[in-house]
Amino acid sequence: MTSSNSSAVRSSAKHAAERIQQHLPPSNPGSLSSSSLNLPARASLIAPGGAPISHSSRPKDRPSSSASSASISASSPSTRRSGTPVRRSQSKDFDDDNDPGRVRVSVRVRPRNGEELKSDADFADLVELQPEIKRLKLRKNNWSSESYRFDEVFTDTSSQKRVYEGVAKPVVEGVLNGYNGTIMAYGQTGTGKTYTVGKIGKDDAAERGIMVRALEDILVSASSASVSVEISYLQLYMETIQDLLAPERSNISINEDAKTGEVSVPGATVVNIQDLDHFLQVLQVGEANRHAANTKMNTESSRSHAILTVYVRRAMHEKAETGTKSRDKEAKPESLGDKGIPRVRKSKLLIVDLAGSERINKSGTDGHLIEEAKFINLSLTSLGKCINALAEGSSHIPTRDSKLTRLLRDSFGGSARTSLIITIGPSARYHAETTSTIMFGQRAMKIVNMVKLKEEFDYESLCRKLETQVDHLTAEVERQNKLRNSEKHELEKRLRECENSFAEAEKNAITRSKFLEKENGRLELRMKELLKDLQLQKDQCDLMRDKAIQLEMNLKNTKQQQLETSAYQEKLADASQVYEKKIAELVQKVEDEQARSTNAEHQLEEMKNVLSNQQKSIHEQEMGNYQYQRELAETTYTYESKIAELQKKLEDEHDRSNAAEEQLRQMKRNISDRQVLSQENEETNELRRKLEELTQIYESTVDELQTVKLDYDDLLHQKEKLGEEVRDMKERLLLEEKQRKQMESELSKLKKNLRESEIVVEDKRMKEDLPKGSSESGALTGSQRSQGLKKSLSGQRATMARLCEEVGVQKILHLIKSEDVEVQIQAVKVVANLAAEESNQVKIVEEGGVEALLMLVQSSQNSTILRVASGAIANLAMNEKSQDLIMNKGGAQLLAKMVTKTDDPQTLRMVAGALANLCGNGEHEI
Numbered sequence: 001m002t003s004s005n006s007s008a009v010r011s012s013a014k015h016a017a018e019r020i021q022q023h024l025p026p027s028n029p030g031s032l033s034s035s036s037l038n039l040p041a042r043a044s045l046i047a048p049g050g051a052p053i054s055h056s057s058r059p060k061d062r063p064s065s066s067a068s069s070a071s072i073s074a075s076s077p078s079t080r081r082s083g084t085p086v087r088r089s090q091s092k093d094f095d096d097d098n099d100p101g102r103v104r105v106s107v108r109v110r111p112r113n114g115e116e117l118k119s120d121a122d123f124a125d126l127v128e129l130q131p132e133i134k135r136l137k138l139r140k141n142n143w144s145s146e147s148y149r150f151d152e153v154f155t156d157t158s159s160q161k162r163v164y165e166g167v168a169k170p171v172v173e174g175v176l177n178g179y180n181g182t183i184m185a186y187g188q189t190g191t192g193k194t195y196t197v198g199k200i201g202k203d204d205a206a207e208r209g210i211m212v213r214a215l216e217d218i219l220v221s222a223s224s225a226s227v228s229v230e231i232s233y234l235q236l237y238m239e240t241i242q243d244l245l246a247p248e249r250s251n252i253s254i255n256e257d258a259k260t261g262e263v264s265v266p267g268a269t270v271v272n273i274q275d276l277d278h279f280l281q282v283l284q285v286g287e288a289n290r291h292a293a294n295t296k297m298n299t300e301s302s303r304s305h306a307i308l309t310v311y312v313r314r315a316m317h318e319k320a321e322t323g324t325k326s327r328d329k330e331a332k333p334e335s336l337g338d339k340g341i342p343r344v345r346k347s348k349l350l351i352v353d354l355a356g357s358e359r360i361n362k363s364g365t366d367g368h369l370i371e372e373a374k375f376i377n378l379s380l381t382s383l384g385k386c387i388n389a390l391a392e393g394s395s396h397i398p399t400r401d402s403k404l405t406r407l408l409r410d411s412f413g414g415s416a417r418t419s420l421i422i423t424i425g426p427s428a429r430y431h432a433e434t435t436s437t438i439m440f441g442q443r444a445m446k447i448v449n450m451v452k453l454k455e456e457f458d459y460e461s462l463c464r465k466l467e468t469q470v471d472h473l474t475a476e477v478e479r480q481n482k483l484r485n486s487e488k489h490e491l492e493k494r495l496r497e498c499e500n501s502f503a504e505a506e507k508n509a510i511t512r513s514k515f516l517e518k519e520n521g522r523l524e525l526r527m528k529e530l531l532k533d534l535q536l537q538k539d540q541c542d543l544m545r546d547k548a549i550q551l552e553m554n555l556k557n558t559k560q561q562q563l564e565t566s567a568y569q570e571k572l573a574d575a576s577q578v579y580e581k582k583i584a585e586l587v588q589k590v591e592d593e594q595a596r597s598t599n600a601e602h603q604l605e606e607m608k609n610v611l612s613n614q615q616k617s618i619h620e621q622e623m624g625n626y627q628y629q630r631e632l633a634e635t636t637y638t639y640e641s642k643i644a645e646l647q648k649k650l651e652d653e654h655d656r657s658n659a660a661e662e663q664l665r666q667m668k669r670n671i672s673d674r675q676v677l678s679q680e681n682e683e684t685n686e687l688r689r690k691l692e693e694l695t696q697i698y699e700s701t702v703d704e705l706q707t708v709k710l711d712y713d714d715l716l717h718q719k720e721k722l723g724e725e726v727r728d729m730k731e732r733l734l735l736e737e738k739q740r741k742q743m744e745s746e747l748s749k750l751k752k753n754l755r756e757s758e759i760v761v762e763d764k765r766m767k768e769d770l771p772k773g774s775s776e777s778g779a780l781t782g783s784q785r786s787q788g789l790k791k792s793l794s795g796q797r798a799t800m801a802r803l804c805e806e807v808g809v810q811k812i813l814h815l816i817k818s819e820d821v822e823v824q825i826q827a828v829k830v831v832a833n834l835a836a837e838e839s840n841q842v843k844i845v846e847e848g849g850v851e852a853l854l855m856l857v858q859s860s861q862n863s864t865i866l867r868v869a870s871g872a873i874a875n876l877a878m879n880e881k882s883q884d885l886i887m888n889k890g891g892a893q894l895l896a897k898m899v900t901k902t903d904d905p906q907t908l909r910m911v912a913g914a915l916a917n918l919c920g921n922g923e924h925e926i
């Protein structure tokens, strides 16, 4: 290390030390490797370059070594235990460059320093570098030289970067892929070992040595979370291991696993490296702590071995390891079937800056330094011995002779990939040391390590993962419990609410139930009332129905009465018509005197004729009836005789049939008898023939009988029909007889009426002829006529009274309102006649006769009606009660108006009479 570097490092050492302390693990990190497990037997043996290691190329006489037992061989138990390096046949040339297990050796020449430039002008004659063919020519003496081949030959102008890539990069890549690796600088003091390996290059990145560049690459690759990078930095000085990151740990022991042979330094401080700056700081601390003993030869050189160990731990993920797996296909352990257990690749990179290899006699005169050099050389001598033994394929490798060889046990002849750079100085003065160094390198090149992938089950990670999962699960369980508790509380709360609401609902329901019960009772009462009402309504309905039936009956009766009334009306109308006609004729006759009388007589004659005609027709009808009855009797007799005949015929036929049957039976009996008694064919044939005839007769008789039966049925039917006809005829005859009698009675009535009409006409004539007669015919004739007239009037009144009784005043008054004028005329005439009788007047007034008559007077235009109605009013006006009513009803005014309506003298006379009668009562003034 240079003094400038040392001072620079020391200046920041204190600050960096604090950071290191922060990153120190609580436990001894060295135990990490002791706790780790090796891969199963069939694992490994894929070189970082991807080419499989050929086991057959390894010498069979390779000695087993306990020092290499840390590795587990993939080929056999012996190789698995031993890890002994493969011994190659010695050769100056190493053509098997592709063998990744071989220790790679490069050589680098330091540039001349100022002193050397002054003194060593003949350097070129000592060493000749041939980097293009990777050879170095070393002059043995003035006349001969030896050529040595190396893996890389770096001249004094080779850059740090190129040296790193040629020497260290393949090893670093192997480490990143899970293989152990060792990079070591060996050479005489002051030849540039520290420069090549440990140069920090704080001010100039191009100056950075292998350590920094290796960490740079590793940290770039370890940027993912699945890779962790830790370092320890130790110094081996005088067979004592010092912790450069914790200087107080000055005597750290080496631990070897008896089972696996793996070497670890449990007491060393391991710092987890976050990034390059962090590493640089840690490295500076280490450098600051590194004891550097300056010798007389080169005050800048260190006389201790510096060992930087980089622990790379890479958790294997399916994705991440895809590329690696493809390369390490054959190295994949077949038994690695436990998919659930995470795997980890643990690799270790040793970067060793060895102390100077110069001979002790050149190291100085100081007693301490002599002692120091002895120890330093012990380790180096021991390393040389081991390398010699390995190179020669010796059965014994003395790795236990020094701590250095113990620490580097895996690097030479072990499972690590090792790259050695030897540094030589340019000065011819150090010819022996340079030669020695070159020979050391040449021997080292013969060593072939058995590189091995270090992959393990990552139980720690698994444990952590499981612990994390347990934590998560515990948290989840707690969360779930919490959730459940909260849900439980919520549910309990809801339950309480539900219970409360249920209680409330129950309360409401009870209240509601009570209310409904009350309501129900009320409704039941209401229903009872309604039923009662309904019953009442029903009763009323029944009553109404009864009433309706009664009304219907009444209606029927009324209809019947109406029918009767209409019949009466018709009769009355007829009668009235007849009467009117006759009265009119009589009046006409009275007016026309003799002419009318003659006409009446003529009419009488006609009536008589009619009567006689009717009598005749009745007689004829009677005759016809008699004739018809006679014919009917004859027909009946004919049919009865025919029926009797048929019955007789039928009985005959029946008798004949019975006789035929009897005969047939007799014949059958005869036949059977004959068949039994004799077998005479002729008789039999005859009998058969007869039998057939009889059978035919019988059949025909049966047919006839059927026919006769049918005829008999027909005759019976005809008889019934005739009987019905006879009954109809009888009924018709009876009806006709009744009609005849009615006609006779009507005829007699007409005759009677006619006689009465004749009397009335006679009376009127006598009345009218009375004054004339008194002057002309004398008193006797007058009294006689007066008597006749009285008789006629009394007869007419009697007729009217009877009519009034029979028909009824009301019905007659009703006819006044008829639309038919003729009916009105007849009715008013009857009323007028009735009103002439005092006994009828009250009845007429009571039945509304005054109103009816006044209505006629007011509304009718018919002169006859006006005249007769006026007469009727005049008759009624004779009664005092009627007078009041007539006056009250405005009868006087109506009568007075009528005077202006007509100029008929008779009408005027009647009006005058009526008014006169009204005036007859002193109370009325017209």
Ligand SMILES: Nc1ncnc2c1ncn2[C@@H]1O[C@H](COP(=O)(O)OP(=O)(O)OP(=O)(O)O)[C@@H](O)[C@H]1O
Pocket: 001, 002, 109, 110, 111, 156, 187, 188, 189, 190, 191, 192, 193, 194, 195, 196, 298, 300, 301, 302, 303, 354, 355, 356, 423
């Ligand atoms: N390739 C190089 N280019 C430039 N300078 C170099 C080179 N190699 C070495 N040096 C310089 O040479 C000097 C000695 O180098 P360095 O300290 O690395 O040697 P060393 O082998 O580590 O010595 P020691 O064994 O004592 O530690 C340093 O000043 C260094 O800078």
